[in-house]
Amino acid sequence: MEGVRNSIAPFRGRSPLCLTGALTGLLLFLSSVPAVPLPAGGAPVRGNAYMGIGVLAHDGSDGTPPPVPRASQAEGVDVSSYQGAVNWKxxxxxxxxxxxxxxxxGTSYTNPYFSSQYTGSYNIGMIRGAYHFATPDTAGGAAQADYFVQHGGGWSNDAKTLPGVLDIEWNPYGDDCFGKxxxxxxxxxxxxxxRYKSRTGRNAVIYTATSWWTQCTGGYAGFGATNPLWIARYASTVGALPAGWKTHTMWQYTSTGKTVGDHDRFNGPQDALRDFATG
Incomplete structure (x- = not known):
């Protein structure tokens, strides 16, 4: 809101007509802001975070062209309570x-739309999975993995369920690295x-951005051999990957498109995606 206050400042002391114009502009601006609940401090309300939230949650820029569609890469989407009821058809x-x-x-929030979104994608024919937004400042990693598995993050070998995802990115509520x-x-x-591996038998996917990984883990390279990578980069190419990974499994390449949700690519065709689901 600091930008809004700055935009109003030049109109102080002006005529009512000028103030009316300023207020009209303010209302138009507010109508374009995504409806993520914001308290006085400007951060989202706990629980409302989602993959790629905010301008720093991914590398690249929304202004760059999206990649050209490729038949060899299965198209995907990720959603949260921010999308509400999704038109899966x-x-x-x-x-x-x-x-x-x-x-x-964390260990206290569950997406109120999870059941309808998770089963809705399944019922339309999609291969689907669940993700957990990590908040390392609120509870330990094992405790959050337990909570995730207990509230929809499990896995079954039915060729329709993808392994769970650890969404680890910039902290939208405070310090970038959650004070760690x-x-x-x-x-x-x-x-x-x-803990996720011991509970489900699958290695969780790691969703992150290269620059966050470098900043907050020091470029740790020890997970690349076991855990698939979902890279967040809004650009026409994947770009540099975090340390430890030679390739990516999934790529979130934009938050805009013809239809709702962030848009993603699996690094392979549909048959490979089905194989990935079965483990």
Whole structure:
């Protein structure tokens, strides 16, 4: 809101007509802002975070051209409570064949739309999975993995369920790295991944951005051999990957498109995606 206050400042002391114009402009501006609840401090309300929230949650820029569609890469989408009721029929008609839904955050929040979004994508024919928005400042990694599994983040070998995702990115509520040292962050991530593997038998996917990974883990390279990477970069190419990964499994390339949700690519065709789901 600081930008709004600055835009109003030049109109102080002006005529009522000028003030009316300023207020009209303010209302138009506010109508274009995404409806994520914001308290006085300007941060989103706990629980409302989602993949790629905010301008710093991914590398690249919304202004760069999206990649050219490729038949060799299955198209996907990720959604949260921010999208609410999703028109899965429209997404399916546009060629979207897989989806991830936010299930949990921390150890106290569950997405109120999770059931309808998770089953809706499944019922339309998509291969689907669930993700957990990590808040390492609120509870340990193992505790958050347990909460995730207990509230929709499990896995079944039915060729329709993708492994769970750890969404670890910039903290929308405060300090970028959630108050963790680089080694502390690596330890937290390891605890989450180990517990998820012991609970489900699958290695969780890691969703992150290269610059965040470098900043908050110090470029740790120890997870690339076991955990698939979902890279967040809004550009026409994937770009540099975090340390430890030679390739990516999924790519979130834009938050805009013809249909709702962030848009993603699986690094392979539909058959490979089905194989990935079965483990």
């Amino acid at each position: 429209t997404l399916w008609g546009d060629g979207t064949t897989w989806a991830y839904t936010k299930a949990t955050e 040292s680089k080694s502390g962050m690596v330890g937290w991530i390891r605890d989450f991944l180990n």
